Amino acid sequence: CVRVCPYGGVEVIEKIAHFTDFCNLCGACVAACTFDAIIVEAKPLEEVDLSQWSGVWVIAEHSDGHLRPGTIELLGEGRRLADALQTKLESVILGDKVAGLAQEILTYGADNVFLVENPILKHYRTGPYADVLVGLLNQHKPEIVLLSATSQGRDLAPRVAARIRSGLTADCTGLEVGSSDLLAGGAGTDSQLAGLSEQQVGRLLVQTRPAFGGNLMATILCPAARPQMASVRPGVMKKAQKTEPSGTITPVAVNLDERTVAAKILEVIRQEEDSGVSLQDAQVIVTGGRGLGKPENFKLIRELAEVLGGAIGASRATVDAGWIPAYHQVGQTGKTVQPKLYIACGVSGAVQHLAGMQASEVIIAINKDPNAPIFDIATYGVVGDLFEILPALTEKLREQRTS
Numbered sequence: 001c002v003r004v005c006p007y008g009g010v011e012v013i014e015k016i017a018h019f020t021d022f023c024n025l026c027g028a029c030v031a032a033c034t035f036d037a038i039i040v041e042a043k044p045l046e047e048v049d050l051s052q053w054s055g056v057w058v059i060a061e062h063s064d065g066h067l068r069p070g071t072i073e074l075l076g077e078g079r080r081l082a083d084a085l086q087t088k089l090e091s092v093i094l095g096d097k098v099a100g101l102a103q104e105i106l107t108y109g110a111d112n113v114f115l116v117e118n119p120i121l122k123h124y125r126t127g128p129y130a131d132v133l134v135g136l137l138n139q140h141k142p143e144i145v146l147l148s149a150t151s152q153g154r155d156l157a158p159r160v161a162a163r164i165r166s167g168l169t170a171d172c173t174g175l176e177v178g179s180s181d182l183l184a185g186g187a188g189t190d191s192q193l194a195g196l197s198e199q200q201v202g203r204l205l206v207q208t209r210p211a212f213g214g215n216l217m218a219t220i221l222c223p224a225a226r227p228q229m230a231s232v233r234p235g236v237m238k239k240a241q242k243t244e245p246s247g248t249i250t251p252v253a254v255n256l257d258e259r260t261v262a263a264k265i266l267e268v269i270r271q272e273e274d275s276g277v278s279l280q281d282a283q284v285i286v287t288g289g290r291g292l293g294k295p296e297n298f299k300l301i302r303e304l305a306e307v308l309g310g311a312i313g314a315s316r317a318t319v320d321a322g323w324i325p326a327y328h329q330v331g332q333t334g335k336t337v338q339p340k341l342y343i344a345c346g347v348s349g350a351v352q353h354l355a356g357m358q359a360s361e362v363i364i365a366i367n368k369d370p371n372a373p374i375f376d377i378a379t380y381g382v383v384g385d386l387f388e389i390l391p392a393l394t395e396k397l398r399e400q401r402t403s
C-alpha cells in the first residue's frame with residue numbers, strides 16, 4: 001500500500017500501516033491490500049425527511065439595475081418545473097435598493113419573491129450572499145434551487161451546497177421532473193433510488209449536463225439530500241414571458257456586519273464591450289475563428305458586427321492565442337448564446353464551439369474548407385475566403401443601410 005499510494009498517504013511503522021495527512025481517500029491502497037485490511041467508507045448522510053421540502057426557487061441575479069437574462073430564463077424553466085410538481089415558484093433577490101427588480105420578477109410569473117435589501121449586499125460577495133441564502137434555505141426548505149451558471153452563480157452555488165450538505169449539478173443544459181421511468185431504467189438498481197417511493201422518484205429533478213468534453217450527456221440525480229441544486233448555463237433555456245403579476249413580495253430583514261466580511265470591494269471596473277453590445281443579449285453575433293490568421297484581422301469581424309448592430313464572438317483558439325479577450329469566447333468553456341443570427345467566420349465548428357451556439361436561430365458559416373464541420377449545422381454555408389467575403393458583405397450592408 002505504501003508503494004501504490006500516489007500521494008505518500010500511507011506509512012508503515014512497526015509493521016502497522018498508518019494514514020498520513022496526505023491521504024485523500026482515493027482508495028488505491030484498498031485494491032492493493034492483500035489482507036483486505038483497508039476499507040474506505042463514505043460518512044453516511046444524515047437522513048433527510050424529503051416531505052418537508054417543497055417549492056422551486058430561482059436565485060435572481062442582476063447588474064446595473066437590470067435582471068440578468070439568465071435569471072429570466074430560469075424563471076421560465078422554474079415555472080414549468082413548479083407546475084409539473086404542483087408547487088410554488090419562488091425567487092430570492094439580494095442587493096441594495098432592488099425592490100423594483102423584485103416587482104419585475106413577479107411579472108415573470110413568480111408566486112413569491114424574498115427581497116433581501118442591505119447596503120452590504122450591493123455588490124456580490126461570496127461570504128454575505130452565502131450566509132443569507134443558507135439561512136433562507138434552512139428556514140423555508142425549498143425542494144429545488146436553480147442558479148445561473150455565471151461567474152457569480154458558479155461561485156455561490158457550490159459554497160451554499162456544501163454548507164447545506166446537499167448536492168449540486170453545475171452547468172446543466174436540461175432539467176426535468178416526474179420521471180418515474182427512472183426506476184424502470186438502470187437507475188432503479190441504485191440503492192438510494194430503490195429506497196424511494198414511486199411518488200418521491202417522480203419528484204426528483206433529472207439534471208442533464210454535458211460530460212467528457214461534450215461527448216456524453218450525463219443524467220444526475222440528488223435522491224437523498226435536499227434541496228436539489230442545479231446551476232444552468234445562460235442562453236440554454238427559453239426566457240419566461242411577462243404576465244400580469246399575481247405573486248407577493250416577502251421582505252427579509254438581515255443582520256450583517258461589514259467588519260465580518262473578509263472581501264472588500266475597492267473599485268468596480270466595467271468590461272468594455274468592443275461593439276457596445278453584450279454578447280449574451282445580442283440578436284446578432286459575428287464570430288471570428290483562427291481562420292482570421294492574426295489578431296488585427298478581427299477588424300473585419302468588428303466592422304460587420306457594427307453594421308449589423310451585433311456583438312463580437314470568438315472561438316477559443318483565438319482567445320488562447322491572445323487575439324481577443326476571453327469575454328468574447330463562445331462555447332463549452334465560454335458563453336452559451338442564442339441570437340437570431342450567428343455568423344461564424346473562419347471557425348471550423350469543433351464540438352466544444354457548437355455547444356455554445358448551436359441553438360442560434362439562423363447560422364451562417366463562412367469557411368474556405370467545404371468539409372468544415374460548421375457546415376453540418378449551418379443554415380447557410382458560404383465556401384470561400386473570408387478576406388474576400390467579409391469586406392464585400394460589410395460594404396453591401398452599409399450601402400443598404402444608407403440607401
Ligand code: FAD
Binds near residue numbers: 329348349385
Ligand atoms: P480551427 O479549428 O483551427 O479552424 C479554423 C478554420 O478556419 C478552419 O476550418 C479553416 O478551414 C478556416 N479558414 C482558414 N483560413 C480561412 C479563410 N481565409 N477563409 C475562410 N476560412 C478559413 N473552442 C471554442 O471555440 N469554445 C470553447 O468554449 C471551447 N472549449 C473547449 C473545451 C475543451 C475541454 C477543449 C478540449 C476544447 C475547447 N475548445 C473550445 C477548442 C475547440 O476544440 C477547437 O480547438 C476550437 O474551437 C477551434 O477554433 P477555430 O475553429 O477558430 O480554429
